[in-house]
Amino acid sequence: MSSFTSVKTHAKQIKIPATYMRGGTSKGVFFELTDLPEAAQTAGRIRDQLLLRVIGSPDPYGKQIDGMGGATSSTSKTVILSKSEVADHDVDYLFGQVSIDKAFVDWSGNCGNLTAAVGAFAISNGLVDADRIPENGICTVRIWQKNIEKTIIAHIPMTDGEVQETGDFELDGVTFPAAEVQIEFLDPADDGEDGGAMFPTGNVVDTLDVPNIGSFQATFINAGIPTIFLNAEDLGYTGTELQDQINNDNDALAKFETIRAYGALKMGLIQDVSEVASRQHTPKIAFVAKPIDYISSSGKHVLSSDIDVLVRALSMGKMHHAMMGTAAVAIGTAAAIPNTLVNLAAGGGERQTVRFGHPSGTLKVGAEAVQHNGQWQVKKAIMSRSARVIMEGWVRVPAETLQ
Structure with missing residues (x-):
């Protein structure tokens, strides 16, 4: 039965x-x-x-x-x-x-x-x-x-x-x-009435104070997707880290999420740090460093001579296995604008393209930045993908x- x-x-x-x-x-x-x-x-x-x-x-x-x-x-x-x-x-x-x-x-x-x-x-x-x-x-x-x-x-x-x-x-x-598949992101920066919303604080570099963690240099940018860029060295990293080194470290993930919360607050995306829990997709947080040789997650040797800058980014609380497309737009835009943290790590000066190293390898993205009435504007960012x-x-x- x-x-x-x-x-x-x-x-x-x-x-x-x-x-x-x-x-x-x-x-x-x-x-x-x-x-x-x-x-x-x-x-x-x-x-x-x-x-x-x-x-x-x-x-x-x-x-x-x-x-x-x-x-x-x-x-x-x-x-x-x-x-x-x-x-x-x-x-x-x-x-x-x-x-x-x-x-x-x-x-x-x-x-x-x-x-x-x-x-x-x-x-x-x-x-x-x-x-x-x-x-x-x-x-x-x-x-x-x-x-x-x-x-x-x-x-x-x-x-x-x-x-x-x-x-x-x-x-x-x-x-x-x-x-x-070539993709063009037209006018990828945010549109502020004063034309300055690409950098919501009005600065290309700020000091971000995070209670009980520390103070960090940061570039806050709205281009492609709201993104917080930090220096890898300030966080104790080299910029060559692979996923497991970050994602298996719960203390590091908690630290990044706290920094992201206070960064979102400074960008005006939230009114209280508690709100970031229901806003996991934005802003992104990433750290940058000057090029050095490293081995990608597939075992590929990436030479410092093949890239302009190292970037590692987190999405939804974990380090991304490669690079989010919207974050790539933010990287390309920030690299094109003198004295952002991304631009400085890439060697400084003006540039129209940047090739960056990520955990899976490299990616090239182009962006043309111009100044208008003292404010930086980017009309287009371009990259190639497949589908x-x-x-x-x-x-x-x-x-x-x-x-």
């Missing part, structure tokens, strides 16, 4: 069209807005509950076993796309960074890496007008990034009327080569998710 004396009836699962894509060094679940259940087509509790369940959060085990997430900040991501409502744009791009162990989705910033996949998805799913798509060549996709209200241009290679995903472009942090569809079909969630 079965040990079950009764069976409780539960609501069935529902299935939602979805695409699992890699963009740059990140992966995420992509949705077309109109494919979402009606209650999740508008921002709010139901949408957040749905995305949390899709990814498998909150998970006290930190593994996201019962969802599509990969238990890292780089793989706990969601994207919602729709035909653009903004003039002269093709697609509206909304990004949700899903917390791994907490029940919230952070909508406060963009994912630069997944931006590389947005154009391809938009073309393949009819969000770009057919007369703008060449049979062969490059399709220029005009993206409106809704989280930060900025324009991004993606140049997508086309072959025989379809998005070309395979190729020989190699990106450190991604094992296999793919087709190159690929990994799987497409439906993702399933229990129907009770929508209640």
Whole structure:
């Protein structure tokens, strides 16, 4: 006889069209807005509950076993796309960074890496007008990034009327080569009424006082994503650290989070340090150093002569395995502006490109900075990424998710 004396009836699962894509060094679940259940087509509790369940959060085990997430900040991501409502744009791009162990989705910033996949998805799913798509060549996709209200241009290679995903472009942090996708972040800095919001304190370098920890030189910048740059040496690091050296040190992670909280306060992003707990995606925190030789996480030897500066960045409380695309924009912008910590670590002076070393290897990003009425402005930051569809079909969630 079965040990079950009764069976409780539960609501069935529902299935939602979805695409699992890699963009740059990140992966995420992509949705077309109109494919979402009606209650999740508008921002709010139901949408957040749905995305949390899709990814498998909150998970006290930190593994996201019962969802599509990969238990890292780089793989706990969601994207919602729709035909653009903004003039002269093709697609509206909304990004949700899903917390791994907490029940919230952070909508406060963009994912630069997944931006590389947005154009391809938009073309393949009819969000770009057919007369703008060449049979062969490059399709220029005009993206409106809704989280930060900025324009991004993606140049997508086309072959025989379809998005070309395979190729020989190699990106450190991604094992296999793919087709190159060039991305232009237009006017990536924040727009302040006084033109100075790129540096929210008005300075390219400040002193950040953190109670019970110390005082640090810091560059606070709003470009690509709000970012706090520190000197590696001030933190007791060399700038060549790999993930395990930081992520296995709970004291170090707690220290970084405290510094990030006080940095966010100084940037005006929060009104009290306690608020940073519900704002994990922004600001980012990174540390920089002058180039020295090191061995990347893949065993690749990175020579000091091959890079201009060393950068290590944290995302969602852990050091990133490579570099967030939005943080790369911040790095390129800060490197282009004399006397920021990034610029000084890169040798100082004016520059239009910078190649930086990260845990997985190197990355080159370009940015052109100009001064206007005494304020620095950057009109464009450019980098190359790649993207690929990994799987497409439906993702399933229990129907009770929508209640």
